Amino acid sequence: MLSLCQHGYESLLERELTGAGLAVTEKGVGWALCGSDLGRDESLVSTLPQGQLAQLAFPSLVLPAPREFKGESVNALAAQLADFFLESLRGERIDAAWPCVFQTVPEVVGLGRRASGVEKAFDELLRKKLSRIAKLAGPELPRGAGKARGLFVFFADFGRMFAAREAWLGGQRRMADDDAAPSRSYLKVEEAYIVLGREPAADETVVDLGAAPGGWSYSAAKRGARVIAVDNGPLKGGALNHPLIEHRLEDAFKFAPPPGVTYDWLFCDLVEEPHHVMQNIVGPWLAHRWCRRFVINLKFGHVDSLALLKEIATPDSPFAKHATNLRIRHLYHDREEFTVVGETNP
Ligand SMILES: C[S@@+](CC[C@H](N)C(=O)[O-])C[C@H]1O[C@@H](n2cnc3c(N)ncnc32)[C@H](O)[C@@H]1O
Incomplete structure (x- = not known):
């Protein structure tokens, strides 16, 4: 093989x-x-x-x-x-x-x-x-x-x-850039759609945690989705003042939907310790079904990447417990990070 x-x-x-x-x-x-x-x-x-x-x-x-x-x-x-x-x-x-x-x-x-x-x-x-x-x-x-x-x-x-x-x-492939995309990160989310087999559509809703400078938000908004971009940093390029992107200067770890609201997509691309993200973002978002689908990037630069893979797949992990169609990939556009895509259990 x-x-x-x-x-x-x-x-x-x-x-x-x-x-x-x-x-x-x-x-x-x-x-x-x-x-x-x-x-x-x-x-x-x-x-x-x-x-x-x-x-x-x-x-x-x-x-x-x-x-x-x-x-x-x-x-x-x-x-x-x-x-x-x-x-x-x-x-x-x-x-x-x-x-x-x-x-x-x-x-x-x-x-x-x-x-x-x-x-x-x-x-x-x-x-x-x-x-x-x-x-x-x-x-x-x-x-x-x-x-x-x-x-x-x-x-x-x-x-x-x-x-x-x-x-x-595996679904990984090199993606075409877009001059208006404010970051190279844009290519990752575009590639993640292919791995999942689905992309945001017009009138869907997206919460983008750790959104700045806005590559992922721009990618969803250019498809007509409405985006809440959560980051204390500034949005740039095509994401800045985009009519479908609402920028919230908030802490991603404290952001939660209003009661009864389910967003179509959760995007999460925080430069944070991956266990911290799994426990404090992936856990609540998937357990409460605050989103229907997700693209989550976990940085493995400071942890053992193979141990992290095992933890993502272990039956106790929030991914294994609450998601279907789960795919964990080291994308063509990923560096020291995995991108995890999937859908929350109905
Ligand atoms: C890798 S960048 C995201 C790039 C983005 N996906 C894009 O396409 O342009 C990580 C972002 O996470 C943000 N961030 C880190 N911790 C955060 C937190 N607790 N709350 C909100 N944003 C946070 C940083 O400000 C930074 O803008």
Whole structure:
């Protein structure tokens, strides 16, 4: 099984996989390979998403049964890939658009060019043999978390790639910036919507705790949601004086809805000790169902991140007790932090 993560977090990925009972046999820049006992069975991706895989925070993409290919040239790699793909198609009918995704680690200089070369050569080979199927291929990862079928190729090095027909997606992806967004944090909440599979809509209500300078508030308001932005700091850019954003100079830990009010969304992005946030914000907000859905960012810079993951998932945690569709992710745009999304139990 091959797992991809954000570069710089390979050791945490390894610890998470080991904690899930998987033996890491090799790791490189942005990836880790696990032992063969799980790795040979493609059907695992059908059984694991609801359980083990869906609970992993660090992997953005998992190939449960990757095939490894080595080759000195672009053409040699493309030819092997085409053979693998054509052989794997036997008996399968493809009538709709399918993902044909080539991934690399951006930090390895020149690898992206190598991957593009192989992608182009593979596409030419496929067009010659199966032009109808080649035309249906798209280069984008499917949006959202869960299982996907297509062709997923990862370049570990210039002459080494892994490929698989099935993948499990964590939902993480690079988001497009918006010039009016007042902070880089804006990208995190935009990415979190994709992991949750839902975003604020016109006329929904959002409480944004720790809102300044206003990236998350701006993201919700630009979709037409009404936002209460709670922060003693100033709002800026597109969030400043936005007609749908009400800025409250208050302490996030003391903010509570008026009796009987349930907001559609809770956003929380406080630079605070994560246990303090879990106990004093997540606990009451979820237990009292003051919100229907939430995006909560927990900073793990000063705590053991793997211990924190366990605490979030433990049956006693407010998340486990009061939420459904819970997903904890180390997002593409996260640094030393997790983003937790979910819905409160009705
Ligand atoms: C990482 S920033 C939030 C960035 C924001 N999500 C955005 O998109 O621009 C953290 C914010 O939490 C605020 N904060 C920290 N403790 C707070 C508290 N007790 N009450 C209200 N705001 C708090 C800080 O003032 C800071 O503006």
